[in-house]
Amino acid sequence: MREEPSLTAPDPKTRPGTAVAEMFSAIAATYDLLNHVLSLNMDRHWRNVAVKELAASPSDLVLDLCTGTGDLAFTLVRRSGARAVGADFSRPMMDIASRKARRTGLSLPLAQADALALPFRSGAFDAVMVAFGVRNFEDLGGGLREMARVTKPGGKLAVLEFSSPKDSLFGAVYRVYFTRVLPMVGRLVSGRGGAYAYLPATVADFPAPPAFASRLRQAGFEVKAQRPLTGGIATLHLCQRTGAEPISGFSGTVAP
Ligand SMILES: C[S@@+](CC[C@H](N)C(=O)[O-])C[C@H]1O[C@@H](n2cnc3c(N)ncnc32)[C@H](O)[C@@H]1O
Structure with missing residues (x-):
């Protein structure tokens, strides 16, 4: 039997940065495979939508924060020709x-x-993007302020993050999958049970779109659109750094 390593998942309420890192x-080797399998490849679609909506131009320098294995940054470089820097x-x-x-290459x-x-x-970057990263921050407000800095x-921000679908048959089925099936498959494939139990716990703990929009505003962003993806499993938050002429082009609505 595979032995569970001593590493336990960080407490979603406190999540010290070093424990999250x-x-x-610990799950890096199986991260991509599990991402694609557990999301039924929806993760690729979500990153494509984020990059399309960010609409970076080839001259832009874009920070992919919490870049992980780099998939969002590579999608950006391939699709827009913009220059990307990854940080994690x-x-x-x-x-x-x-x-x-x-x-x-x-x-x-x-x-x-x-x-x-x-x-x-x-002000080093024309745009910042982050996929499935902000939910892990030890200090959400501090991380958002640093992104604004x-x-x-006038630069753009795209945040892709999990969210909870509304109550519906789809939402109920998804919740069973997300809180029971996903942690079990994650544990079997990665050998790290904690990490895949941590995922639904941090999503449940993360502010819903209207509350997250207020946190973004407090940090110095104007929230232009919040687009629910795949029935609200994920949400794409599109913002502009305040302090310059408003931009046009982001489509969608902002939750009241
Ligand atoms: C769920 S993965 C997402 C990776 C990638 N963006 C993607 O779409 O697949 C979260 C990443 O955020 C990084 N991360 C979490 N908190 C961080 C922090 N405070 N500073 C830097 N990286 C962080 C983790 O190391 C991990 O690589």
Whole structure:
């Protein structure tokens, strides 16, 4: 029988950064496979939508925060031709991103960094994007403020994050899948039970779109649109850094 390693998943209520980094480092080898299998490949579709909506231009410099194995950044580079920089505090996750960059010939400079203290100058990026990362922050407000700091005034932000579908038959079936089936398959494939129980716990703990919109505003972003994806399993939050002329082009509505 496979022995569960001593590593336990961080408590979703406190989630110290180092414990989160260790948890992602421990599942790095099976992360991509499980992502695609457990989401029935919806994760690829969601990243494509995020990149399309961000609509970066080839001259843009874009930060992919919590880049992990780099899939969002590679999608951006392939689809828009923009330059991407990846940042994450888990070296093993980024090692996989580096291997993908070598294999595909796509450029992705990487920085090992905590999202709460980024090693970039203020206003360094035309846009910032983050997929399935902010939910893990030890200090959500601090992380959002840091994202605002490195985005140039008027720059764009795309946050892709899990959310909870509304009460419906679909929502009920999904909840059983997400809280029971997914942790079991995750444990069997990765050998790390905690990480895949941590996922539904952090999603349940994460602010719903209207509350998250207020946190984004407090951090210095104007929320332009919040697009539920696949029945609300995920939500794409599209924002603009305040302090410059408003942009047009983001489609969707913002929850009241
Ligand atoms: C669920 S993975 C998402 C990876 C990638 N964005 C994707 O779409 O597959 C979350 C990533 O966020 C990183 N992360 C979480 N909190 C972080 C923080 N405070 N600073 C830097 N990276 C962080 C983890 O190391 C992990 O690689």
